Amino acid sequence: MSTLTLRKVAIDTYRENVAYLHRDCKLYRSEGFQALNKIEIHSLDGAVSIIAVLNVVDDDCITKPDELGLCEQAFRQMGGEAGVAVNIAHARLPASLKAVHRKISGDNLGLEDYQGIARDIASNRYSKIEMAAFLVACSQTGLERDEVLYLTKAMIETGKRLNWGEPLVVDKHCIGGIPGNRTTMLIVPIVAAHGMLIPKTSSRAITSPAGTADTMEVLARVELSPHELHEIVRAQRACLAWGGTAELAPVDDILIAVERPLSMDSPGQMVASILSKKLAAGATHLIIDIPIGATAKISNRSRALALRRLFEYVGDHLGLSIEVVLTDGRQPVGRGIGPALESRDVMQVLNNDPAAPLDLREKSLQLAGRIIEFDPDVRGGQGYVIARDILESGRALAKMQAIVDAQGRNPNPPQIGHFCHDVTATDSGQVTSIDNLQLAHIARLAGAPMDKGAGVDLHKKLGDPVEVGETLFSIYAEFPADFEFARESAEQNSGFTTGNAVVDESP
Incomplete structure (x- = not known):
């Protein structure tokens, strides 16, 4: 092995270990190191060892010839101390x-x-x-169904697995693809107010303008340590946290980081990703929401039923009780698309605001009711009424405020972007279709979810009457370049179609 001293290179390589070696380093050519090769890095006492992808640099300001630069993640893994001597060697190819x-x-x-x-x-x-x-x-x-089962098991084994010591631990997950579908942030406080344990760990957006963790972060801190997560759940019966810091099925988080730029979300990988996280989080009973629509992830009922069977097969073999609900995915749920706009919708529902989006309220109550019926003391068909009473009484709002305070209220919640453009109708009639993919694309171009105030605010939904020149939706952005990209995309394709009647293709 060859020895160099460590240097921190302040670059966030997003879940990839990267090392930086100067081109004039005496080891560079003598040892045959090349850019994009993988190297093993060992502390001199052998106590710490990591693998990193090698980048070669020509600037002494980044790394000097006698140093080995490490990105932030790799530097932390090696102990976070500059100037320490380490050994490096060519990495062996993974046997797998x-x-x-x-x-x-x-x-x-x-x-x-x-x-x-x-x-x-x-x-x-x-x-x-x-x-x-x-x-x-x-x-x-x-992936064959047994392969999905094997992949799920393997991902669970790579991290911690929570045990809450209770026979009933509930959870809910939507497979995604529907902008604004922020039902989780309403279901969790309703179910927790009923007294059920619902430790909700969520992902950030992969291909959408916002994930539950992105939207909850508008209100509160979501990056919780395992100890903090336990303390909050024990006190509040719930949390709304990002799963990445809880060390639950960490391989899933690493793969998601690769899937995001590829815009990939294959069915087998999706099932393994969802169920590995739920099982690692200690869930015993789970509701899965599969929206169906022409521009949803699942376009027809037959595909939805096949996916439901796959969820149920893996769940059955891993001891997880799953109920799959097929829902209407023909259009966005709620009005806001983007973290700040979606959090506004959620709080309007919790506050029983007359302006709250009715579709978001109703869908959340239906799903919360199904979860409440996991409670053996609740008769079938009574869950919805219980959920509605909890919401209308203000108990759900009080529980949400308690969860927000426990996780750490955001002292400076992001405001909606100050650049605004109204997209108007070019024809009169009724809104006959709304393209989920296009509206999500516009919201992402506007800067969501990285810019939490960016996104799309809908003024019209399916079946609504519309006149020429009337606003269909508004685009909000925080930066001029993002604003122009989103505006130009909306001019080419608004995602809205108007006509004489709405075609009912709901499940």
């Missing part, structure tokens, strides 16, 4: 890559194959290129 090559060729893999892949990913032995190859192989060649 052979299984990835077999998957690329179309083979089905076994449990041990997926366990090996998950362990190597968790140990940072895979580069993002290699992980992308694995994800594409799973998407293109498909």
Whole structure:
């Protein structure tokens, strides 16, 4: 092995270990190191060891010839102390890559194959290129239902698994694809106010303008340590946290970081991702929301039923009680699309504001009611009435405020973007269709979810009458460039179609 001293390079490489070696380093050519190769880095006492992808630099300000620069994540893993001597060597190829090559060729893999892949990913032995190859192989060649089960098991094993010591721990998840569908932030306080345990860990957006964690972050801190998460859940019977810091199925978070720029979300990978997180979080009973619509992730009922069977198969084999609900995915839920706008909708519902979006309120009550009926003391069909009473009495609002305070209220909640453009109708009639994908695209171009005040605010929904020149929706952005991108996209395609009648394609 060869010795260099550590230097922190203040670059966030987003869940990938990256090392920086100067081109004039005496080891660069003598040891045959090349850019994008992987290297092993060891402390001199052998106590700490990591793997990183190598980048070669020519600037002494980044890394000097006798130093090894590490990105922020890798530097923390090595102990976070500059000037410490370390040994470096060529990294051995992960043994599990052979299984990835077999998957690329179309083979089905076994449990041990997926366990090996998950362990190597968790140990940072895979580069993002290699992980992308694995994800594409799973998407293109498909995963058999047993492979989804094996992948789920393997991802659970890479992290912690919470045990709440209670026989009934409930959770809810939507497969996504519907802008503004922020029912979770209403379901959690309603269910917790009923007394049920619902420790909700959510992801950030992958391909959408906002995930539950992004929207909750408008109101409160969502990055909680495992200890904080336990304390809050014990006190409040609930939380609304980002799952990434809880160390639950961490391989899932690493793969999501690769999926995001690829805009990938294949069915098998999606099921494994969702269920590994839920099982690791200690859930015993789970509601899955599958929206169906022409521009939703699932376009028809037959595909939805196939996905439901896959969820149920994996859940049954892992001891998780699952109820899958097929819902209307023909249009966005609520009015806001983007974190700040969606949090506004949520708080309007919790406050029983007459201006609150009725579709968001109704869908949340229906799903909360189904979860409440997991309670053995609640008769079938009574869940909705109980959920509605909790909301209308103000108990849900009080519980939400308590959760927000427990997690840490955001002292400076983001405001809606100050750049605004109204998109107007070019024809009169009724709104006959709304393109979820296009509206989500416009909201993302506007800056959501990174810019929490950015997004789209809907003024019209399916079936609403509209006149020429009337506003269909407003675009909000925080930066001029984002604003122009979103505005130009909306001019080319507003995502709205008007006509004489709405075609009912709801499930």
